[in-house]
Amino acid sequence: MMRLHLIVASGALLLALSCSFAGQPPSAPAPAPRSRLGFQARAALADSPLVAAEFEQVMFEYFGTLAEPQFLLLEAWQESGFDPNGSPLAGARPASDSLGAPPGAILDDNRRAWARELVAIESGTVLKLGPWSRRRLMSRSWTELAAKREFLEPTEFKRRATNFFVDRYPDLSEAAQMYLPNCARCHGREGAGDGPMSRRLFPKPRNYQYGLFKFAAVEGGSKPRRSDLVRTLVHGLPGSAMPSFRGTSLAELSALVDYVRYLSIRGEVEALLLDEWQSYDLLPREAALELYSMIWERWLAASERAYLVQAPPREESPEHLALGAAVFHEEARGNCMSCHGDEGRGDGPKALMQGEDGFSYALLRDEWGEFILPRDLTSGIFRGGRRPEDLYLRIHCGIPGTPMSALGASFDGAGQALLSEEEKWALVAYVLSLSGF
Ligand code: HEC
Numbered sequence: 214m215m216r217l218h219l220i221v222a223s224g225a226l227l228l229a230l231s232c233s234f235a236g237q238p239p240s241a242p243a244p245a246p247r248s249r250l251g252f253q254a255r256a257a258l259a260d261s262p263l264v265a266a267e268f269e270q271v272m273f274e275y276f277g278t279l280a281e282p283q284f285l286l287l288e289a290w291q292e293s294g295f296d297p298n299g300s301p302l303a304g305a306r307p308a309s310d311s312l313g314a315p316p317g318a319i320l321d322d323n324r325r326a327w328a329r330e331l332v333a334i335e336s337g338t339v340l341k342l343g344p345w346s347r348r349r350l351m352s353r354s355w356t357e358l359a360a361k362r363e364f365l366e367p368t369e370f371k372r373r374a375t376n377f378f379v380d381r382y383p384d385l386s387e388a389a390q391m392y393l394p395n396c397a398r399c400h401g402r403e404g405a406g407d408g409p410m411s412r413r414l415f416p417k418p419r420n421y422q423y424g425l426f427k428f429a430a431v432e433g434g435s436k437p438r439r440s441d442l443v444r445t446l447v448h449g450l451p452g453s454a455m456p457s458f459r460g461t462s463l464a465e466l467s468a469l470v471d472y473v474r475y476l477s478i479r480g481e482v483e484a485l486l487l488d489e490w491q492s493y494d495l496l497p498r499e500a501a502l503e504l505y506s507m508i509w510e511r512w513l514a515a516s517e518r519a520y521l522v523q524a525p526p527r528e529e530s531p532e533h534l535a536l537g538a539a540v541f542h543e544e545a546r547g548n549c550m551s552c553h554g555d556e557g558r559g560d561g562p563k564a565l566m567q568g569e570d571g572f573s574y575a576l577l578r579d580e581w582g583e584f585i586l587p588r589d590l591t592s593g594i595f596r597g598g599r600r601p602e603d604l605y606l607r608i609h610c611g612i613p614g615t616p617m618s619a620l621g622a623s624f625d626g627a628g629q630a631l632l633s634e635e636e637k638w639a640l641v642a643y644v645l646s647l648s649g650f
């Protein structure tokens with residue numbers, strides 16, 4: 214029965230094709246390009262095709278497509294000269310947006326990354342770019358430039374060729390092409406954390422669409438700075454499947470972060486639009502501008518919420534450690550043992566329950582809806598880094614999206630900070646001592 218349908222259908226298709234080959238212009242205009250909706254929106258809008266079509270159209274206007282990403286420019290940005298589609302090297306980004314990787318650092322890193330090519334250009338040789346993947350992206354524009362060589366003054370050619378490498382900053386479409394082979398198998402094409410490998414992983418790859426990131430030096434549940442995400446790409450997240458991409462140039466890492474941010478903003482706006490429609494009957498076109506501006510504002514405000522850790526005290530006395538141990542175990546203060554357990558093994562009463570069948574059951578969940586275990590602090594594996602400053606950040610800022618809350622935002626009855634600086638550093642020393650470092 215199925216087969217028969219297929220044959221009939223393909224017959225109809227052939228007929229349709231042969232008609233249009235007969236020289237008649239197609240009567241219906243080509244459909245406008247649309248953005249592909251995520252699976253949640255597709256499922257929720259299955260019975261409302263008109264709304265779904267408007268939804269796709271609005272998403273296209275704001276975000277282009279996954280392969281040809283393009284942010285809609287807000288009027289407010291045009292005045293300030295901010296262009297999220299442009300290269301920060303061309304001055305299209307305010308300093309706050311590229312905090313941690315100022316344009317000068319990217320230029321210097323490019324000079325290092327392309328040293329061989331730059332020497333060759335200086336000595337008058339024109340290189341062929343290697344076929345390996347990061348260069349494949351550049352090879353077409355490089356070939357175009359190399360072809361112009363004979364029409365240009367040698368000094369002019371040298372200048373352009375040098376700038377080609379030194380100013381290199383992949384745009385969003387190039388970043389999309391780097392993302393697909395390197396990240397999508399875990400994080401999914403749309404950044405929903407649902408790539409084909411994700412099923413077998415614990416913890417799960419991050420779903421960027423919640424706009425929540427764990428390892429950032431920011432307070433108050435703010436969005437991460439771009440430099441926080443670059444840091445994660447350089448170091449990876451030890452103890453999870455997230456690999457390190459050390460060795461990739463800073464420009465390419467920053468561009469990958471641009472694309473992660475793109476997927477995150479796109480996913481978050483889509484989820485909020487869906488919510489507006491389901492809860493208040495608000496059509497996507499009515500709600501989009503406000504939500505888009507709001508989410509963007511949060512990303513751009515991240516650098517204002519940055520938390521700069523002071524240098525760790527050089528204190529290593531037994532009293533300092535004893536203070537840390539006391540705060541760790543005291544319910545009204547650190548209360549760390551309630552989750553991490555008396556010995557820090559990640560088996561505290563809030564985290565695990567002993568079932569009557571003798572098995573332990575996980576009790577905590579993260580905001581992505583997955584079960585989560587507190588870290589075994591004796592393992593010596595810390596995802597956000599194991600320098601004292603890194604651990605201080607985790608304790609002070611918490612780990613967003615997880616039950617590990619921010620002590621920096623905890624106050625006692627009199628409105629005083631729950632823990633003093635000294636006590637927080639003592640906790641860091643105690644946590645490090647648990648793992649023998
Ligand atoms: C083999 C699987 C895998 C690959 C490949 C992978 N990741 Fe991840 N990634 C993970 C996992 C797992 C986590 C979550 C770890 C956790 O929750 O602690 C993660 C987390 C992240 C985070 C979140 C960091 C935070 O602070 O919350 C970012 C950003 C990220 N990955 C970006 C990337 C990018 C960009 C690529 C490609 C260049 C990539 N990942 C490739 C598995 C992977």
Ligand code: HEC
Pocket residue numbers: 416427541547548549550551552553563577585586587588590594595596597598604607608612615616617618620640644
């Ligand atoms: C409500 C439960 C809870 C409490 C209370 C808690 N934690 Fe955690 N903690 C967690 C969870 C869950 C994780 C794992 C987060 C993850 O996997 O992303 C974690 C992770 C950590 C990490 C690992 C960071 C890294 O980079 O891998 C450290 C260090 C830590 N906690 C220290 C502490 C200290 C010190 C205290 C007391 C001030 C504390 N925690 C209180 C639940 C808790």
